[in-house]
Amino acid sequence: MNNNFNLDQFLTPYNDMLNKTGVSRLNYYKHVIEKLVNLNKPITVIETGTMWEPLEVNQGAFTLVFADLIKNHTGGKIITIDISEEHMNKCKNITQYFSDVIEYVVSDSVSYLESLSDEEVKQIDFIYFDSYDFHIKDAVPSQLHHYRELDAVYKRLSDSVYLAVDDNYSPNTWVEWHSV
Secondary structure, X not given: OOOOOOHHHHHOOOHXXXXXXXXXXXXXXXXXXXXXXXXXXXXXXXXXXXXXXOHHHOOOOHHHHHHHHHHHHHOEEEEEEEOOHHHHXXXXXXXXXXXXXEEEEEOOHHHHHHHOOHHHHHOOOEEEEOOOOOOOOXXXXXXXXXXXXHHHHHHHOOOOOEEXXXXXXXXXXXXXXXXX
């Protein structure tokens, strides 16, 4: 890891909020942030679905945490995409201190990703798919939407890009379906 970057110190302001939903969430942030810092370059991050509630509500933290990382440690930019103008306006309010490294895009995420040039797609270091909430009794719509997002850029991505899907079964979840 970059010798000047202290991951634990960086995450200290976010630890309690990230831990509320389980240690695995905090561990995920540690894992991804370490990989991105080790690139030793300004990073480009795309997030589909934006942070639209304050950190304390625990409905998301990605936009805030990664904008902080980019502004204060790696350089680069985060592009946050959401179909809801209301959600985007809330995000702008929550993340206003970091607005110089955030590109706020109100759009359907699939359409936006399809509109990117091949060169823009090649520059992406990390895509965080979080635009469609997962519902345990009907997982297919979320799965299909994230598939369509990935399909919009897949053949144009660099070999070193990192990809993550947020909405999923929680760690240690056991699901049994009984039908008659």
